[in-house]
Amino acid sequence: MIYLNTEIKTHTPFLMTKSHSYPVNNDTQIDKLRDIIDYVYWLSVENIKHPGSSIYSGIIYRMKGLDVYKYIQKIGYKDKTNKKLHMDKYGSTWLNIPLNEMKKVGQIDKSIMKDSGINGQGVSMYGRSEQLEWYRSGAKRDKNKMNTKGNTGEMLMRDYFNKQERVLRVEKPEDIYSSIDMILTIKEKDKAA
Secondary structure: OEEEEEEEEEEOOEOOOOEEEEEOOOHHHHHHHHHOOOEEEEEEOOOOOOOOHHHHOOEEEEEEHHHHHHHHHHHOOOOOOOOOEEEOOOOOEEEEEEHHHOEEEEEOOHHHHHHHOOOOOOEEEEEEOOOOOEEEEEEEEOOOHHHHHHHHHHHHHHHHHHOOOOEEEEEOOOOOOOOOOEEEEEOOOOOOO
């Protein structure tokens, strides 16, 4: 068996640049791609405020953690005048990575995406218990939209991975502050999920 440490990003792609982004706020965050993370997955979500984003809804992209690290090093992240960098309204810095640098590895049905509430409005029909288990909770408004979107995206990816024949087990680290979002146990012959 092989154990893969993964990071999950739930993100509406940038339509004009056809890219997803990765946070580049500090060296520790970037070094984990080289040292800890085997794969980064981006779950593409529709944002109803951005016409044209629905065609990407549910598409899953993947890059090796080391490849994301090398891309960040090649493009650079400390020069804030770099056009591939952008700052969000919270002051975080993100590096745009073109979709053609990533591998499209799967699709979650658009109706499942819609039913999950992950449409850019910060609502979700899922909650998380103290035992790190997901449960259906009815749609709730959450002021921390990014956190809700990330949690719902992880739940959707967990369900996606559990349906893959080569994935034997999907685990969440016990430490909710871990830099690893999910640990996948896969069959020895397969290198990625």
